[in-house]
Amino acid sequence: MRHPRKALRATAVGAASAALLAGTALGSAPAAQAAPDRPAAVGHAAASVRFTDLPGSGGITLKGNVFTPGDAGGRRYPLIVLPTSWAMPQLEYLAQAKQLAESGYVVVSYTARGFWLSGGKIETAGPQDIADASSVIDWALAHAPADPAKVGMGGVSYGAGISLMTAAFDKRVKAVTALSGWADLIESIYGEHTQHKQAAELLGGLGRLTGRPGDELQRVLKEFLGNDLSKEKDMLAWGARRSPAAYTDRLNAQGTAVMLGNAWGDSLFTPDQYAKFYERLTGPKRLEFRPGDHATAEATGLLGLPNDTWTHAHRWFDHYLKGDANGIDREAPVQISSRTGGGYEPYANWPDVERNRRTVAMDGAKTIRTGVDSGANGGTVILSNALDQFLKIPPMVSVPLLPRTYAAVWQTGPYGSGQHIRGSVRVNTTMTSDKETGTAIAYLYDVGPLGVGKLISHAPYTFRDQVPGRGFGVDLSLYSTAYDVPAGHRLALVVDSVDPLYISHNPAGAQLSFTAPALSVPVRD
Numbered sequence: 001m002r003h004p005r006k007a008l009r010a011t012a013v014g015a016a017s018a019a020l021l022a023g024t025a026l027g028s029a030p031a032a033q034a035a036p037d038r039p040a041a042v043g044h045a046a047a048s049v050r051f052t053d054l055p056g057s058g059g060i061t062l063k064g065n066v067f068t069p070g071d072a073g074g075r076r077y078p079l080i081v082l083p084t085s086w087a088m089p090q091l092e093y094l095a096q097a098k099q100l101a102e103s104g105y106v107v108v109s110y111t112a113r114g115f116w117l118s119g120g121k122i123e124t125a126g127p128q129d130i131a132d133a134s135s136v137i138d139w140a141l142a143h144a145p146a147d148p149a150k151v152g153m154g155g156v157s158y159g160a161g162i163s164l165m166t167a168a169f170d171k172r173v174k175a176v177t178a179l180s181g182w183a184d185l186i187e188s189i190y191g192e193h194t195q196h197k198q199a200a201e202l203l204g205g206l207g208r209l210t211g212r213p214g215d216e217l218q219r220v221l222k223e224f225l226g227n228d229l230s231k232e233k234d235m236l237a238w239g240a241r242r243s244p245a246a247y248t249d250r251l252n253a254q255g256t257a258v259m260l261g262n263a264w265g266d267s268l269f270t271p272d273q274y275a276k277f278y279e280r281l282t283g284p285k286r287l288e289f290r291p292g293d294h295a296t297a298e299a300t301g302l303l304g305l306p307n308d309t310w311t312h313a314h315r316w317f318d319h320y321l322k323g324d325a326n327g328i329d330r331e332a333p334v335q336i337s338s339r340t341g342g343g344y345e346p347y348a349n350w351p352d353v354e355r356n357r358r359t360v361a362m363d364g365a366k367t368i369r370t371g372v373d374s375g376a377n378g379g380t381v382i383l384s385n386a387l388d389q390f391l392k393i394p395p396m397v398s399v400p401l402l403p404r405t406y407a408a409v410w411q412t413g414p415y416g417s418g419q420h421i422r423g424s425v426r427v428n429t430t431m432t433s434d435k436e437t438g439t440a441i442a443y444l445y446d447v448g449p450l451g452v453g454k455l456i457s458h459a460p461y462t463f464r465d466q467v468p469g470r471g472f473g474v475d476l477s478l479y480s481t482a483y484d485v486p487a488g489h490r491l492a493l494v495v496d497s498v499d500p501l502y503i504s505h506n507p508a509g510a511q512l513s514f515t516a517p518a519l520s521v522p523v524r525d
Contacts, residue, residue, distance in 0.1 A: 046070045047101030051090075054110050054139055057131030060119030063090050064110030064136070066144055067101035078321040079146035081136055082109035085295065086158035087206035089116045093155075095304030100314065104322065106146040110136055112158060114211045121214035122207050125161045125242045133166040148172065150321045154313060156180050156298050157268070161244065167256050168247035175257040175320035177313040180295045182269040183277030186239040191270065192476070194439060194460035195503040198381040199268045200224055227503060245273070248280045257284035257320040261309050263292035264339055264481045265385025267501070271480050272424060275350045284320060284329065287350065288312065289482065290337040293385035336422070338482040339388060345482075345524070354423030354522035362493060366408035367513040370497035370506035374407035376443050377499045378458045395455040399447050399492050408495040408514055411447065419485040423522035424477045425457060427493065430515040432471040437464045438497070439504040440512055442476055445492040446485045453492050457481045460502045471515070493517060
């Protein structure tokens with residue numbers, strides 16, 4: 001009889017594979033158009049691969065694989081270590097590891113502790129995960145033709161976070177490519193004191209399905225989703241210990257070369273926390289934002305198809321580990337791509353992206369009742385922004401049909417020319433509640449002539465301990481994006497109190513009132 005847990009894991013492998021294949025079918029054409037051709041590897045025979053057990057910290061075994069250039073001989077090559085994404089097995093990076101090995105790298109990838117057949121329990125990029133990665137580096141230097149002076153790490157999602165955390169504590173790591181990762185775990189899933197419900201449920205569910213969550217992770221998730229705010233201080237401390245942003249000084253002191261890549265619509269790790277982290281780094285650095293959701297920008301590359309994200313990651317390693325004069329260090333370090341089409345736009349830094357701002361004043365105060373989903377929402381985790389990436393179908397709503405009892409709506413007039421929004425739109429208003437605690441979610445829409453609004457951006461806002469009936473100022477930054485509003489369209493700001501992505505904190509029967517808001521809109525001329 002087949003073991004039920006193994007059956008569940010087999011099902012999960014099938015689901016993950018199907019998701020990757022679906023992303024490829026939808027996204028291979030756009031990815032291929034965006035990616036410059038990568039030169040074929042020269043001077044290296046076909047790479048060899050072996051699957052092997054790797055030593056982790058505390059005596060556990062990590063399941064991994066090692067790719068070596070075919071002409072290794074007596075030479076030593078730069079080493080790249082790739083920890084897997086959350087819930088993914090060691091097969092995740094096979095295509096990229098092969099390409100890297102054939103261009104002259106030793107590449108070791110492994111299943112992170114607690115997942116699949118690797119030992120231990122899921123520690124969420126904690127100290128044991130960092131020790132695991134260092135142990136893998138030790139093993140590679142002892143058992144593969146790897147150069148100890150040229151060590152890099154990289155990965156997608158969980159692998160990105162572990163790579164950044166390890167680089168902060170292991171000076172041997174000279175270069176990192178962190179794709180669809182996090183720098184600030186708390187801002188990612190608890191920004192503006194609002195629990196990102198669907199994101200936490202997805203991570204927790206996948207962890208239980210494909211691995212063995214540690215006791216601390218189970219406790220934190222239970223308190224987080226159970227709305228146990230008495231444990232908030234402990235949760236914040238737990239997240240801070242697992243946030244690379246907390247160790248920026250270490251990365252800067254070591255001069256680690258860090259490349260960050262993320263999608264505008266990442267529903268697990270919002271782009272703004274990466275931008276803030278990027279600005280604090282002082283060593284070699286690069287920041288890329290493009291359309292998509294969590295890990296969808298990298299998906300085609302994981303199957304070996306043309307993919308600009310992975311092409312740039314290879315170039316980053318080539319320059320900072322091999323010393324190749326490929327020009328990536330001379331390019332503008334901030335590269336962004338609009339959700340509505342077009343190539344990359346170069347900037348010298350993140351503030352330059354948002355430098356040109358226009359104030360848009362809205363008319364009229366509004367009052368809404370809470371507790372009912374108005375129909376305006378941020379979509380479904382992963383799915384909605386993937387549809388936006390591949391098919392240009394973002395979450396949409398009929399603005400004229402939104403129930404004004406539960407949704408406050410303001411609109412501009414039609415614009416005579418296109419508006420190229422770049423960065424975070426800020427919403428400033430005075431809010432008044434008849435309760436001490438509550439949640440509001442703000443949405444910005446691109447509204448066409450028929451009144452259909454396409455979601456540009458949004459963000460939740462939770463307040464506590466306010467005096468009922470007394471107004472308080474709100475300055476809310478919507479999630480950064482790059483979106484082009486066509487001429488003849490208008491902007492609509494919608495505020496309601498319920499979104500399936502988040503946990504709302506509105507007591508029954510509560511009302512929220514807003515003064516006429518002002519928008520600060522970053523635009524590119």
